[in-house]
Amino acid sequence: xxxxxxxxxxxxxxxxxxxxxxxxxxxxxxxxxxxxxxxxxxxxxxxxxxxxxxxxxxxxxxxxxxxxxxxxxxxxxxxxxxxxxxxxxxxxxxxxxxxxxxxxxxxxxxxxxxxxxxxxxxxxxxxxxxxxxxxxxxxxxxxxxxxxxxxxxxxxxxxxxxxxxxxxxxxxxxxxxxxxx
Ligand code: FE2
Ligand code: FE2
Ligand code: FE2
Numbered sequence: 001x002x003x004x005x006x007x008x009x010x011x012x013x014x015x016x017x018x019x020x021x022x023x024x025x026x027x028x029x030x031x032x033x034x035x036x037x038x039x040x041x042x043x044x045x046x047x048x049x050x051x052x053x054x055x056x057x058x059x060x061x062x063x064x065x066x067x068x069x070x071x072x073x074x075x076x077x078x079x080x081x082x083x084x085x086x087x088x089x090x091x092x093x094x095x096x097x098x099x100x101x102x103x104x105x106x107x108x109x110x111x112x113x114x115x116x117x118x119x120x121x122x123x124x125x126x127x128x129x130x131x132x133x134x135x136x137x138x139x140x141x142x143x144x145x146x147x148x149x150x151x152x153x154x155x156x157x158x159x160x161x162x163x164x165x166x167x168x169x170x171x172x173x174x175x176x177x178x179x180x181x
Contacts, residue, residue, distance in 0.1 A: 004174030005167070007155040009068060010117040012075035016109030020074070022102040023114050027070040029094070030121065034063035051145035055135060058150035058181035059128050062157035066121040069156075073117045091129045095122060120156035123170045127159040151178040 015023065041056035071077050099122035106115040138145060151164045156171040164175035 004176055005172055006177050007168070007171040007173045009072045009155060010113040010120070012073060013111055013113040015073070015111055015114060016105070019102075019106045019109050019111045019114050022105060023070050023073055023117070026098070026102060026118065026121065027067055027074065029098075030063050030067040030070060034060045034067060037063060049139065049144040051147055052135060052139060054181050055131065055145060055150055058152050058179075059131070059159060061179060061181070062124050062128070062152045062159050065152070065154060065157040066117075066124065069117040069120055073114050091125045091132065094125045095129060099125070120170060124153075124157035124159055131159065131161065150181040152181065153177075154179055 037056045037060035041053040041060065044050070044053035044056060068077070099118050102118045103115050103122070106112075106118060135145060148162050150159065150161055152159050153164075153168045153171060153173050154177055155173045156168060158168050158170045160178075164178035166175050167173070168178075
């Protein structure tokens with residue numbers, strides 16, 4: 001049997017100026033999102049909702065993988081990243097406006113790795129939007145989530161409640177590499 005496939009993060013490439021600017025903005029936003037969700041997790045724990053807290057930690061990990069991918073495209077892993085762009089807010093904004101526009105620019109500039117990094121994030125933000133909507137309904141009804149594991153692809157941040165798919169539908173990484181929360 002073939003070895004299980006694990007994808008690699010998108011690689012550094014020479015970026016068009018517009019794409020570089022967008023990827024830096026996306027990096028700042030994903031980094032802030034990761035920290036925000038860790039803070040939310042502590043609030044959920046404090047309210048006696050440990051499974052909601054666990055979900056927030058899983059999504060924080062997915063956001064930090066998006067930040068890692070953007071850093072990789074920028075050629076900045078293991079280096080200092082100076083002069084990052086300002087942040088922005090929200091899964092919906094990232095899904096409806098930011099990443100589709102970033103992808104269009106990256107494609108126009110033939111920056112395939114930047115396009116891949118943005119595509120990974122866009123697809124995972126769609127997961128998060130759906131999961132958060134369902135979570136919000138439960139918490140508003142006064143209950144925690146159940147204790148079903150949350151699993152996150154370590155490459156693209158694809159986020160699922162329950163078992164990992166045999167292959168990540170976004171990047172192809174095998175189920176055994178998913179991180180469990
Ligand atoms: Fe993200
Ligand atoms: Fe997200
Ligand atoms: Fe993936």
